[in-house]
Amino acid sequence: MDDASDVALRMRDVIFALRAAEEYNETLNRIRLQKFVYLLDVVAILYDLFPTADGHVTYKNGPYDSTIQNAVDALAFRGFVQVVSSHSTPHGSVSSEYALSAAGRAWCDRLAAESRLQARWIAAKDVADRVNYFGWPRLVQLVYSEPTFVVARNGGVGQRLRPAAPGGASASNLLRCFRYALGQRRDAAQVSRQVLLDLFFRYLDQYARRIGERVT
């Protein structure tokens, strides 16, 4: 897949992320948008989807995919995304809060209605629902607890993140453990996607608290 295709796919993800957050009266800044889309890619496996692109790498503020920023810039340039506020950070950079424009919302509705994109839209809504449960201010902490990132960050900046990898300390393997341990012994009943999502986000929350307690 070339760069242009990646950016196009990320435009869809950005639209879905901003719209899903909007349902809870939330806007997303550059960092939180990166985190939201990362979680969307992580849980995609539960919706029989593959991560959009293999672009997440470890960076200064957690997982980062440059195509996401390119996508939001392109959407802002075309009027689908608005910068609702911006301010200088103590580190000297500019932090912008993004939200959808009326045109962006209309485009989101059209995308969400397309059958081949519905699963991705539902995944975005489910991620927003769980983030909302644990609190939007904790979005970054939740992502910092994602198992693939926890292990990869030890290798420093620029480590490729593959949460869908089947083995090792990946999100995919974590979900496999949930399925294995909770599957019924006799009738091999499936663990539902909603339960897996609940458990996955509960895991992120508890891991963040465990590490946080140790730091403090």
Added chain:
Amino acid sequence: MFNPDQKAVLQEIISDPAAVAATVLSSSVEEIRAFIARGDGFVRKYGRQLIDKTFILALDETTEGEASLTSKIVLKQCRSGDSILIVDRNLKYIRAVNGAAGIMESQQRTQAAKSLELVYWGPNLGWCIVAGEIVSERRFGTGSREPPLPSPWRRPMSEFDRLISDHVEEEITNERRIRYWANKRRRVLLSKPDGTERLFHASLFWWLDHFVEDSLRVVAGTRGFGQDTTDITVITMSGDYVVEVKWLGENDARTKYTQPPRIDEGLQQVKTYLENDPRLVVGFLVVYDARPADQNLSRSIWEPSARHERCEKPWIIFLESDTPSQAARRAAKR
């Protein structure tokens, strides 16, 4: 693989009874967690009034109750023999059903209905039973029933012999944490409130649930080979381990088990489990022996052909009834 913190959190999440219940009921984990917390909170709040009362809070997700559950309702229904209280998620009372608050009955009911019940025996003991499986045993309150500090006893399933010896030393010897003698001098075991096997089973289940280092979760349930065959399964990332519990001797309901054939029957059951469940990697048989000491020594030989190749040799735990000085006197006489 996962680092130790990741493994610890993974274990916490999977061993949470709400996770199992939500899986079976296809419900929200957080809502089930809140329901269990409400049930336990109720028992803690009204602990003094519920002493010696055994009752069940059975979750009904289809109906909404009107009034909050109170200790008055529980006491009134228990007096009239309606110990099964049907409640909604918010612990609003719906109705009471006639029946005893037995674990086995609860397992059968929840297995048939794919439902969740919280069983409470007074203010100190509680079980969460989901679709026939005991998914947690809780010990509330204070005093001698409080669990010991966990760290010294945490061991992997590969050290099962040490897990068992810790369990015997900390729980069983001299009835340290569970009472099992009806008549200690005559070596007669208790049968109440839910059968002799349940006494030992519950204690071992609790121990394994708390101290198996590499478990993802520990469950107890019937395997469909007969309603009295409740086993304990320890689920780990490297496969499942099954533990069968039996007892030998006599109880106050005049049930008597001898060897042969009791140990052989237990081995045969484990063999059946191992042959029928491909997820099981190893089987164990733990036998609590209330027979006189001479029988424990002379009649504990089991039939080798009854043992599956992946079943460890049975653990036969002699239940001491003598004080050290009595034991010394007895030995001197011999």
